[in-house]
Amino acid sequence: MPNNVSIGLVQIGGEPLKVDDNRTLCEYTARSAFKLGADIVILPEMIVHGYVFDWRALSDAAEAVDGPTVEQWTKIAAEYDGYVVGGFCERDGESLYNTAVAVGPDGLILHYRKTHLFAEEKTTFRNGDLGFPVAATRFGTIGLCVCYDLRFVEVVRLMALKGADLICVPTAWLPGYDQERWDQDGMCPQGRGAVLQANLSQVYIACASQAGRHGQHEFLGSSILADPYGKLAAGPLSGSDDEIFIAEVDIGASKRAQFRGELIAPRADRRTDLYGVWSDGRRY
DSSP: OOSSSEEEEEEOOOOTTOOHHHHHHHHHHHHHHHHOOEEEEOOOOOTTOOOOOHHHHHHHHOOOOOOOOHHHHHHHHHHSSSEEEEEEEEEEEEEEEEEEEEEEETTEEEEEEOOSSSGGGGOOOOOOSSSEEEEEETTEEEEEOOOOGGSSSHHHHHHHHHSSSEEEEEOOOOOSSSSSOOOOSSSOOOHHHHHHHHHHHHEEEEEEEEEEEEEEEEEEEEEEETTTSSEEEEEOSSSSSEEEEEEEEEHHHHHHHHHHBTTTTTTOOOOOOOOOOTTTTOOO
């Protein structure tokens, strides 16, 4: 397994319900990221359908997980022999989900439905019901969650314990949870939390956010890639503008970071006799 992997953060905004235009933008920027050398391209949350909460309009525009978005992203992944991660509105029967997927050259490898719905999302989407899957790739094991899921520390910890080296996080970061939008370094509070969790769980965390004003929302941008030692490998990107950034990292650092010195091994030091995290009927 190669140690080095190039991760492409694609920070763009999707116009509400402009599905064809947004899908075209995804194709153009994903291809651009691959041409710049990315092996894994990460697009934002709900980038295809736009971050909007009109159930009726979304219901008409939403698609199945094997629909045109996954078909398009798989085609691009196959062309560049890489992986595409991103979010869209999934319809399953009468239910809508804030969904993210990871696809490779052979198709879908991860299907995730946002578990923790934020604010008005609760009026439109059903809670995710697919757990917290991880998937092995030739670059390492990747996990997948969406935006507000990062506010719940069990999410990152669980995927790390399942073996994830890299957690991909499509986001549409908004103000509301915190009073501050950006700090003196241009980082939004959500990014700071991701950096801390990357250190505590010894994983890479890559967050690609929407940015700028689209519809009635003003997104915070600030996309980042945090390494397993709690340092920034990329970002924060602009707080308001579209941007593509490619960062090459040594994915093997996620394993090495589990040992910090003589008698310091944060994974082994967990007191699983006193606590644990449950998933799929198993305690980690």
